[in-house]
Amino acid sequence: MLGRITQSHANEHACPVADGLDQSDCLVLSIAATMAAPEWSVEIYTDAAGEISLMIIPPNVDDAFGPTLIVHKVALTFHLDQFHWDEYGSLGNYINRDEVQDAMNGALRSVLAAPRRGTTLH
Numbered sequence: 001m002l003g004r005i006t007q008s009h010a011n012e013h014a015c016p017v018a019d020g021l022d023q024s025d026c027l028v029l030s031i032a033a034t035m036a037a038p039e040w041s042v043e044i045y046t047d048a049a050g051e052i053s054l055m056i057i058p059p060n061v062d063d064a065f066g067p068t069l070i071v072h073k074v075a076l077t078f079h080l081d082q083f084h085w086d087e088y089g090s091l092g093n094y095i096n097r098d099e100v101q102d103a104m105n106g107a108l109r110s111v112l113a114a115p116r117r118g119t120t121l122h
Contacts, residue, residue, distance in 0.1 A: 019074045020052035032101050036108040066111035
């Protein structure tokens with residue numbers, strides 16, 4: 001079995017945290033992503049404005065495995081986005097963590113069940 005990589009990236013800017021996932025959100029969603037796609041990595045990222053996002057990244061950051069999924073929160077709304085083949089798009093907005101977790105798990109199940117496309121050059 002491949003090893004899991006969970007990383008946290010923080011930007012050094014001193015800005016108050018206005019939005020973003022909290023520690024509990026990150027923990028629950030990270031565990032769910034790890035269980036759904038054990039070969040994928042999960043990274044917690046804090047941007048310059050202090051917003052915390054969770055990124056679920058395919059093995060080798062290879063688009064052939066599927067999109068990078070991004071979970072973030074603005075005010076009280078959870079957002080699930082994807083970045084795939086140089087295109088960024090929304091997969092939906094959700095009012096609670098359970099809903100975004102279900103959507104994230106569904107997206108991962110769908111990607112893992114699909115046949116793989118050709119490998120990209122990085």
